[in-house]
Amino acid sequence: MPGVAARGRGRRTINEINMVPFIDVMLVLLIIFMVTAPLITPSLIDLPSVGKANRTPDQKVEVVIGKDESLVLRSGDKSSPMAMQALAQAVLASQAGKPPGTVAVVISADRSVKYETVVRVMDTLQRAGVQRVGLSVQLAR
Structure with a gap:
């Protein structure tokens, strides 16, 4: 329900966005990402190694x-x-x-x-x- 402001005679709705819940959610997400970022291991590519051939070509x-x-x-x-x-x-x-x-x-x-x-x-x-x-x-x- 939108906030209602009383000024003198009539009631008028406040049509401003309440930023406090938005900031709370963003701070919680920031903390979650900061905690989980070091736990994520980067993917490693398993490259083939150089070896010797079974038989050298003629x-x-x-x-x-x-x-x-x-x-x-x-x-x-x-x-x-x-x-x-x-x-x-x-x-x-x-x-x-x-x-x-x-x-x-x-x-x-x-x-x-x-x-x-x-x-x-x-x-x-x-x-x-x-x-x-x-x-x-x-x-x-």
Whole structure:
């Protein structure tokens, strides 16, 4: 029921918001959040660790992604610059005629290259049906 103010002759309703209950509720919520915030543990991401392969590949094809996102395909002693569109066909050609799983594809990228570029290269190779694609890593010293 709204408050009623009596002034002289007539009664008039007070149409102001009572802020005291609102402030009480906000203070209670603030205290609840302050108490529960330290109890919430941040979610941890369980990343895979670098291990050793069961069997080293007989041959290796390396896709090098430079700082300027240029692609170079290294196969044996040969090294040739490559466009993204021709990359999958060149890798499949280097794997052709050999038993499946004997030619591994290793992607080496500069540290400053965007993650999106590395994923785009992996996706291009995967869509073309290239098997045994891995990432080159440098072990911490």
